[in-house]
Amino acid sequence: MNKYLPYMIIMSVVTYLIRMLPIVLFQKEIKSNFVKSFLYYVPYAVLGAMTFPAIFSASQSLYASIAGCIAAFYFAYKEKDLLFVAAAACITVYIVRLLGF
Amino acid sequence: MNRYKEGLKDGIAIGLGYLSVSFTFGMMAVAGGMPIWAAVVISLTNLTSAGQFAGLELILIQSSYIEMAFTQLIINLRYALMSLSLSQKIEKNMSGIQRGIIAYGITDEIFALASSKQGKVGTSYMLGLMTLPILCWTGGTLLGGIANELLPVMIRDALGIAIYGMFLAIILPPARKQHSVKAVLVIAIAMSCILSFTTISSGFSVIICTLAAAGLGAVCFPIKEVSHE
Numbered sequence: 229m230n231k232y233l234p235y236m237i238i239m240s241v242v243t244y245l246i247r248m249l250p251i252v253l254f255q256k257e258i259k260s261n262f263v264k265s266f267l268y269y270v271p272y273a274v275l276g277a278m279t280f281p282a283i284f285s286a287s288q289s290l291y292a293s294i295a296g297c298i299a300a301f302y303f304a305y306k307e308k309d310l311l312f313v314a315a316a317a318c319i320t321v322y323i324v325r326l327l328g329f
Numbered sequence: 330m331n332r333y334k335e336g337l338k339d340g341i342a343i344g345l346g347y348l349s350v351s352f353t354f355g356m357m358a359v360a361g362g363m364p365i366w367a368a369v370v371i372s373l374t375n376l377t378s379a380g381q382f383a384g385l386e387l388i389l390i391q392s393s394y395i396e397m398a399f400t401q402l403i404i405n406l407r408y409a410l411m412s413l414s415l416s417q418k419i420e421k422n423m424s425g426i427q428r429g430i431i432a433y434g435i436t437d438e439i440f441a442l443a444s445s446k447q448g449k450v451g452t453s454y455m456l457g458l459m460t461l462p463i464l465c466w467t468g469g470t471l472l473g474g475i476a477n478e479l480l481p482v483m484i485r486d487a488l489g490i491a492i493y494g495m496f497l498a499i500i501l502p503p504a505r506k507q508h509s510v511k512a513v514l515v516i517a518i519a520m521s522c523i524l525s526f527t528t529i530s531s532g533f534s535v536i537i538c539t540l541a542a543a544g545l546g547a548v549c550f551p552i553k554e555v556s557h558e
Contacts, residue, residue: 240374248432250412265547277521277538286490300494304501317494322487
């Protein structure tokens with residue numbers, strides 16, 4: 229239990245404070261265009277850094293992971309929706325592993 | 330009460346969308362060795378996707394507490410801006426406690442919907458809007474955790490890539506349309522790959538890459554003034 233609880237408390241408290249403090253404390257809008265721009269790019273930078281290179285070790289098989297990555301990349305680029313892209317990646321990994329890689 | 334119902338209705342689509350993502354979270358958490366109750370409590374208390382997936386990884390490798398706090402801070406920093414923006418959107422007479430309660434429900438999608446409403450939004454509407462997404466996010470995690478224990482190893486292995494597929498589906502379409510987003514992504518990804526060869530942990534790597542890439546993006550491609558979404 230102690231393996232999880234301290235982390236869980238830290239996660240939820242930090243996340244809640246981020247959401248709560250501005251709406252409770254601030255009444256005025258952010259003026260700095262730098263801060264606005266920075267916050268605008270944050271989600272992309274975070275998700276990009278989290279995806280690569282981690283996606284290549286998503287499956288126990290490197291080849292399956294690469295194939296899944298290519299499939300996800302292709303369908304995401306084609307602007308298919310989230311679920312479709314995720315499912316296509318999973319099915320690709322599964323098939324490549326079934327083929328014995 | 331009518332405003333609550335209106336919010337409830339607006340939250341249906343968000344809730345349905347949350348089911349699949351939280352299902353994946355529940356499955357991944359249990360696959361990584363976390364008990365179901367912990368995964369469900371994390372979903373109920375955090376109500377966020379990227380932060381939870383990153384947090385899950387940190388818990389599974391038993392990282393330092395500082396690293397966990399910083400990672401959550403950086404990944405969820407965008408909520409501060411949404412929270413700030415919502416402070417202009419909510420009814421002026423909303424009390425501090427009411428503000429504190431609706432703050433818990435600020436997610437990308439709930440923020441987007443609340444911002445798109447005409448005029449000011451009140452406590453009842455916000456509570457209605459939050460209800461189904463919270464239930465679906467938490468319930469989906471529980472179902473995912475249960476499902477994991479019933480699935481064969483090969484399928485569980487294949488599902489490991491689901492979250493990255495979703496991330497790609499989120500970041501690629503805007504990157505296609507905006508060169509600035511593409512540049513930020515390329516910088517973040519290149520740095521992340523380089524840092525993976527060092528001893529820097531993946532949690533701190535994400536923080537470093539984000540600060541550098543988003544910072545460079547803000548300097549080189551400042552966004553044009555947009556008025557409230």
